[in-house]
Amino acid sequence: MGAWDIGHFDNDTAADFGGRVDDAEPGKKADVLRDVLTAIADTGPEDYADCGEEAVAAAALIAAQCPGGEPVTTAYGPKEPLPPLPADLRPLAVRALDRLTAENAEPLDLWAEAGEDQAWLAGIAALRAVLVGASGE
Template sequence: MGTWDIGHFDNDSAADFGGRVDDAEPEKKADVLRTVLMAAAGTDPQDYLDEGEEAVAAAALVAAQCPGGEPVTTPYGPKKPLPPLPADLRPLAVRALDRLTAQNAEPLDLWAEAGAAEQWLTGIAALRAVLAAAPGE
């Protein structure tokens, strides 16, 4: 993973994902987010989850539309505005974040190896809190 900072879009995978979101038609943007969130959330906890940066970025985009959510202003995120996202993405994003912070998840392992797991987990916890507090369906 080419990573240059701790932010949700500060790695190659998430930055590329931001471009994919931009490339999608407005009515398909939610589907792009749903696909990566489902991929992370649906991984068996016994299996090793070897990716997840895109799911973190997708969760950040969903959280940005929730009360108390912070807008995604990084130049590595989508450049085009997202339409209002369906509320059912919120609990899905929570499940994805929970999976990414559990055992057998590469992002957590990589941040631990870099000595920044606590800082990364703080950012994930902030996203999760916004998503969990927002109405989900």
């Protein structure tokens, strides 16, 4: 993962994902987010969850539309505003974030190797709190 900072879009994979979201038709943007979240959320604990950067970016986009969510203002995120996203993406995003903070998850391993795992986990916890609060879980 080529990363320049700890932010949810501050790595090559997430920045490319922002462009992919922009390239999707307005009615398909939620599907793009759902696909990357499902790919991570559906991995078992025995599976190695790699390439989770897209799922984190998707979760950030969903959380941005929730009460208390931070807007995605980075130049590396989507340039076009997203339509209102379906509420069922919120618990899916929580499941994906939970998977990425468990064992056998590449992003956590990479941030740990860089000595930034606690800062990264704090950012993930903040996203998760917004998503859970908006889901009513």
